Amino acid sequence: MWMTLWKKEWQESLPRFGIVMGVFLLMYAGILTASFNTSAFALLLGFFAVGLHLVLLLLLWALSFHGEWRSRTQWTWLNIPAPGWKLVTAKLAAGFSQYVISIALLTAVGFLAMRIFASGLEPQLRESIEMMQSVLTGFFPLMLLALTYGAVFLGLGLVFIILMARSVKKVGWVIGLVSALLFSYVYSAFNQSSLYAALFHHGVVFDAEQTMQNVTSGSMNFQLEIDQGASIYAGQLAVEMLLIAGIIALLSWMVDRFVQPS
Amino acid sequence: MTNVSCSNVTKKYGRKEALREVDLTLPENGIAGIIGPNGSGKSTFLKLISGLIRPESGTVTINGTETGRKSGAEAAYLSEEDSLYDFMTVGKTIAFSSGVYPGFDRELAHTLVEEMKLDENDKVKHLSRGNKARLKLAVTMARKTPVLCLDEPLSGMDPLVREDILRLIVTHLDVEHQLCLITSHEVKELEPFLDHVLIIHDGRIVVDRNVEELKETERKSLIDLLREVTV
Numbered sequence: 001m002w003m004t005l006w007k008k009e010w011q012e013s014l015p016r017f018g019i020v021m022g023v024f025l026l027m028y029a030g031i032l033t034a035s036f037n038t039s040a041f042a043l044l045l046g047f048f049a050v051g052l053h054l055v056l057l058l059l060l061w062a063l064s065f066h067g068e069w070r071s072r073t074q075w076t077w078l079n080i081p082a083p084g085w086k087l088v089t090a091k092l093a094a095g096f097s098q099y100v101i102s103i104a105l106l107t108a109v110g111f112l113a114m115r116i117f118a119s120g121l122e123p124q125l126r127e128s129i130e131m132m133q134s135v136l137t138g139f140f141p142l143m144l145l146a147l148t149y150g151a152v153f154l155g156l157g158l159v160f161i162i163l164m165a166r167s168v169k170k171v172g173w174v175i176g177l178v179s180a181l182l183f184s185y186v187y188s189a190f191n192q193s194s195l196y197a198a199l200f201h202h203g204v205v206f207d208a209e210q211t212m213q214n215v216t217s218g219s220m221n222f223q224l225e226i227d228q229g230a231s232i233y234a235g236q237l238a239v240e241m242l243l244i245a246g247i248i249a250l251l252s253w254m255v256d257r258f259v260q261p262s
Numbered sequence: 263m264t265n266v267s268c269s270n271v272t273k274k275y276g277r278k279e280a281l282r283e284v285d286l287t288l289p290e291n292g293i294a295g296i297i298g299p300n301g302s303g304k305s306t307f308l309k310l311i312s313g314l315i316r317p318e319s320g321t322v323t324i325n326g327t328e329t330g331r332k333s334g335a336e337a338a339y340l341s342e343e344d345s346l347y348d349f350m351t352v353g354k355t356i357a358f359s360s361g362v363y364p365g366f367d368r369e370l371a372h373t374l375v376e377e378m379k380l381d382e383n384d385k386v387k388h389l390s391r392g393n394k395a396r397l398k399l400a401v402t403m404a405r406k407t408p409v410l411c412l413d414e415p416l417s418g419m420d421p422l423v424r425e426d427i428l429r430l431i432v433t434h435l436d437v438e439h440q441l442c443l444i445t446s447h448e449v450k451e452l453e454p455f456l457d458h459v460l461i462i463h464d465g466r467i468v469v470d471r472n473v474e475e476l477k478e479t480e481r482k483s484l485i486d487l488l489r490e491v492t493v
Contacts, residue, residue: 072343076345079334081332081333081363169275260315
């Protein structure tokens with residue numbers, strides 16, 4: 001049943017994903033053209049594309065959940081005798097698959113643009129760009145994880161607000177928004193606390209300091225300081241994954257118990 | 263046989279009571295018409311039975327189990343609205359339904375669609391309103407659930423579509439094992455097919471009778487009875 005639901009979500013979202021990809025492809029064409037011309041505009045567009053990916057899941061998931069009500073198919077969707085987690089995860093997985101495709105393309109274009117950009121520069125400048133490229137390559141897992149983490153939490157937050165609006169008439173969205181903001185404030189305070197570090201900063205998966213030393217070794221004019229928190233720990237990954245699972249369980253419970261079609 | 267009962271059920275939308283202290287047990291099978299004026303609570307009644315909405319107080323049970331969001335395996339709900347996925351074709355709608363509804367009779371769905379001369383390659387968004395209604399009903403009937411909740415299936419349809427819809431229900435409903443609840447304003451058209459009638463007025467069930475029995479004792483048409491009890 002889950003695959004049928006996923007397939008439905010995938011097919012339904014394809015036209016809007018096509019539009020999103022169209023916009024990104026135009027942007028990537030701009031990035032590559034600017035890189036050929038060694039214009040800093042490439043960097044600006046690159047940052048913009050990364051920024052858009054932060055809100056991509058939010059957009060895809062929100063349109064998918066809200067879309068059931070907008071197209072009046074909520075009667076069909078909610079009458080499917082599947083547990084809420086299947087309905088919810090099919091939507092989340094379809095959106096996430098599209099996010100992964102888009103991120104893969106962004107990564108490919110990003111590295112290609114950097115190579116093109118570097119090849120058009122004077123040898124001295126080229127060295128700096130190549131060094132930056134090495135740093136970006138070394139830190140790619142960290143950046144990808146941070147971007148995806150942000151995108152997932154923003155997306156889940158909006159889905160929570162949408163489902164809350166469908167559960168409690170009139171004020172549901174306000175309750176949802178306030179609860180989401182409050183939770184993110186409390187959790188981010190906890191995230192930066194020494195208690196969090198003591199509990200979950202175990203088992204280094206990605207050592208930022210070591211990575212920086214590896215990629216900049218031998219370079220006299222390229223030194224960067226690394227914040228300790230930039231490393232990734234297995235304990236941290238586990239707890240964040242558990243938190244995501246907990247939020248998905250909450251959304252599924254809301255669908256089963258509180259969300260109303262009208 | 264299916265046992266559907268409501269025990270002291272009240273449903274409110276904001277401060278307005280859509281249904282008030284409904285206490286009844288529905289017939290085990292056959293076709294039951296739910297009639298009443300606009301806003302009397304007919305649709306709310308069907309949504310409660312199919313578990314799509316929850317009562318403020320009281321319980322709705324199907325075979326002893328309280329209805330809820332996952333009651334779709336026991337009660338299929340057909341919405342008055344165009345609740346089909348527009349991007350699918352007729353054939354894909356059947357394939358999707360077969361994948362998500364346990365016990366879905368795919369063969370029956372294909373037969374019904376063929377009977378109603380729908381092209382399986384046509385996209386739902388390109389179907390006429392009447393054909394969408396036909397497809398919706400074909401899919402609902404093929405779910406083979408013990409209870410069918412058909413919310414205004416005849417509303418806004420031309421006479422040919424209405425005839426098709428009623429014929430489809432009468433021909434393909436398993437009257438020995440299924441209970442079909444239909445809300446409609448087309449009382450005259452519906453009356454000959456009904457085994458049972460519920461009249462709802464101001465959120466209360468004011469008539470809950472077997473149609474044959476009613477005809478014998480009252481010697482009135484349902485329209486006359488509706489007029490009488492809703493004055």
